[in-house]
Amino acid sequence: MSAPSKGDPSKSPVIAVDGPSGSGKGTLCQKLAQHLGWSLLDSGALYRLVGLAGVKHGIALDQEAPLTELARDLDVRFEPGAEGEPTAVILEGEDVSDVVRSESTGELASQVAVLPEVRKALLGRQRAFAQAPGLVADGRDMGTVVFTDADLKIFLTASAEERADRRYNQLINKGESVSLAALLEDIRARDKRDSERKVAPLKPADDAVIIDSSGLGIDDVFDRVLAVVRERGLV
Numbered sequence: 254m255s256a257p258s259k260g261d262p263s264k265s266p267v268i269a270v271d272g273p274s275g276s277g278k279g280t281l282c283q284k285l286a287q288h289l290g291w292s293l294l295d296s297g298a299l300y301r302l303v304g305l306a307g308v309k310h311g312i313a314l315d316q317e318a319p320l321t322e323l324a325r326d327l328d329v330r331f332e333p334g335a336e337g338e339p340t341a342v343i344l345e346g347e348d349v350s351d352v353v354r355s356e357s358t359g360e361l362a363s364q365v366a367v368l369p370e371v372r373k374a375l376l377g378r379q380r381a382f383a384q385a386p387g388l389v390a391d392g393r394d395m396g397t398v399v400f401t402d403a404d405l406k407i408f409l410t411a412s413a414e415e416r417a418d419r420r421y422n423q424l425i426n427k428g429e430s431v432s433l434a435a436l437l438e439d440i441r442a443r444d445k446r447d448s449e450r451k452v453a454p455l456k457p458a459d460d461a462v463i464i465d466s467s468g469l470g471i472d473d474v475f476d477r478v479l480a481v482v483r484e485r486g487l488v
């Protein structure tokens with residue numbers, strides 16, 4: 254049987270959302286998945302978990318073979334929280350819900366994400382999320398590699414300065430003490446690593462709808478995307 258073509262009504266619809274760190278993908282995808290009643294794939298969490306597991310097992314983050322083995326057999330559970338509560342992330346029996354979203358774990362993820370065999374090992378796990386009634390997939394290569402026949406591809410971006418500001422406010426609100434200049438530097442370094450890596454670099458798919466969210470609020474972005482979702486007949 255040949256692979257289903259784009260827009261094939263027999264397969265579950267997928268909305269792929271890619272973009273750089275802090276562009277608002279996670280926020281948008283959560284709202285969209287909740288609004289549509291579809292599943293959500295936070296693919297960055299998988300790379301973050303491989304980075305965390307690597308450190309836990311004392312594996313240097315450039316050691317492709319053992320990290321690939323970890324990625325293939327990753328012992329992780331996502332436990333939905335009570336109403337309004339975030340999903341708990343359990344790695345090898347340990348609750349890593351807070352640490353998995355930290356800036357330092359994002360840095361670990363960006364390092365393991367350059368390894369081609371690690372990326373390959375995570376492909377099947379990501380594709381398994383595509384189930385009825387539909388999937389909203391958040392990442393860097395959702396539209397270019399993982400779900401190339403997605404029904405809608407969004408590339409969400411914003412200036413590095415605006416993304417650093419957003420991250421700064423997010424961390425300050427969590428009570429963390431951070432420097433805006435250091436965050437901007439980290440965001441630029443992460444952008445460079447994510448977009449210059451050889452395998453699955455961060456870039457818009459040829460058929461992506463590009464949305465620059467600089468100066469747009471969360472609801473403005475959501476409304477724009479929902480309008481495209483409707484135009485495509487996905488709801």
Ligand SMILES: Nc1ncnc2c1ncn2[C@@H]1O[C@H](COP(=O)(O)OP(=O)(O)OP(=O)(O)O)[C@@H](O)[C@H]1O
Pocket residue numbers: 272273274275276277278279280281297359419420422423466469470471472474
């Ligand atoms: N359009 C927006 N305007 C202002 N703030 C926003 C907007 N979208 C998201 N934010 C805020 O910016 C911060 C980062 O957003 P979010 O985590 O969704 O980005 P992301 O692209 O998923 O980042 P990462 O890839 O690093 O996980 C959050 O505090 C979020 O509330």
Ligand SMILES: Nc1ccn([C@H]2C[C@H](O)[C@@H](COP(=O)(O)O)O2)c(=O)n1
Pocket residue numbers: 274296297298300301359362363366391392393394395443447
């Ligand atoms: N599909 C993906 C998702 C994430 N990554 C890498 C790149 C990021 O620097 C890192 C953390 O992602 P985040 O959780 O901040 O979205 O993981 C990737 O290469 N491909």
